[in-house]
Amino acid sequence: MKEKVVLAYSGGLDTSVMLKWLVNKGYNVIAFIADVGQDDDFNKINEKAIMSGASKVYVEDLKKEFVEKYIFEMFKTNAIYESKYLLGTAIARPIIAKKQVDIALKENTKILAHGCTGKGNDQVRFELTWMKFLPDVKIISPWKEDDWLSEFKGRKDLINYAKKEKIPIDVSLKKPYSTDENLLHISYESGILENTSFKPNENMFKLTKSPKNAPDKEIEIIIEFTRGIPSKIINKTENIEIKGSLNLFNYLNKVAGENGIGRIDIVENRFVGIKSRGVYETPAGTILYKAHQDLESITLDKDVIHLKEHFAPIIAKLIYNGFWFSPEMEMLMSAINKSQENVTGEVYLTLYKGNIIVNGRKSKYSLYNEDLSSMDIEGGYNQKDAAGFIKITGLKYKNLGAKNETMGTKLQVE
Ligand SMILES: Nc1ncnc2c1ncn2[C@@H]1O[C@H](COP(=O)(O)OP(=O)(O)O)[C@@H](O)[C@H]1O
Ligand SMILES: [Mg+2]
Structure with missing residues (x-):
């Protein structure tokens, strides 16, 4: 009996070569494709997985769950990485990785694989999620493994392997940059x-x-x-x-x-x-x-x-x-x-x-109080109260000011 591995399969060059490579290493490879809203032809990717040697393919439509349990939850928090990035890829990885575990459990295996590089964030996002939901997971992450790295130094080796193994190569490979797409970005x-x-x-x-x-x-x-x-x-x-x-x-x-x-x-x-x-x-x-x-x-x-x-x-x-x-x-x-x-x-x-x-x-729950905020209406706010409030708040300023005066530091400050 061959050992089963569930591979997170995106249909790109890396995971297509990886799929075949795992088969050639003696694994029974199950390909898992997550539909998180990317503009892909899933029938074509499914077919490609089979042609690359997958024994079974799962295409899972995760769009609704992705929006409701991940995207909308995240937007409650106003999270934005380094004040700019709305976390479009980061929030998609946990749902893909979690579903992959569900499939592994269904298929009765603990071996999971992904095609993330060893230089990025995605490897962490996948592997931490796997560890949480499948604590004794066996991780295959080829870009961090000697036997893969000795065979594949870069894109050229992947393309040669694909040609040798008759794995179809996408025309989109010609793009001079790489993309990752889902509902959010x-x-x-x-x-x-x-x-x-x-x-x-x-x-x-x-x-x-x-x-x-x-x-x-x-x-x-x-x-x-x-x-x-x-x-x-x-x-x-x-x-x-x-x-x-x-x-x-x-x-x-x-x-x-x-x-x-x-x-x-x-x-x-x-x-x-x-x-x-x-x-x-x-x-x-x-x-x-x-x-x-x-x-x-x-x-x-x-x-x-x-x-x-x-x-x-x-x-x-x-x-x-x-x-x-x-x-x-x-x-x-x-x-x-x-x-x-x-x-x-x-x-x-x-x-x-x-x-x-x-x-x-x-909002019917608005805390905005027009009377209180108004410059024309008193609204229960006694402006004279502000005098004491500022006096107390200002205590330290008076103290500092006086010290500066007596210690002759005023000039330096200026
Ligand atoms: N929609 C998806 N379904 C299943 N696995 C995916 C999906 N998108 C990405 N992955 C996994 O995450 C890895 C990293 O994704 P990415 O950086 O986009 O690289 P790739 O070029 O391999 O798609 C992929 O190699 C694959 O293992
Ligand atoms: Mg991709």
């Missing part, structure tokens, strides 16, 4: 993009129009949230109303993309300490991030907002580094979920040539 990196000053061609972009080519027309939308989760989108300009997690997210991607929203070009710091240049298109996510944060401005208490602002980069780092299923993430998420109990309401936006313009927000 598409990333472009490596190849010609490794030169940080290189400006990518307009024809690289897939999910968004260039703002220059976007319609010269404002689109007004309303995003409705229920307990921190988007529950409805209304396009007021075009009289369209969309409900349902996946529908809504797809629609938001479409309208954002058409209006040139969601492109970034950044250099980020990988977990292993390597800097990496990435170009991303995150259309729906860019709007959701802004809208959700805006609704929190009226529905959350001041100090809750400030605490959440501390949490957000911590959470982003956890997700980026592959700790989505960690106990510390669970602890933080319980606080985040508590904070979202009243994040219900509407945010009014205008989309125009790459811009997201906030026009207002409304």
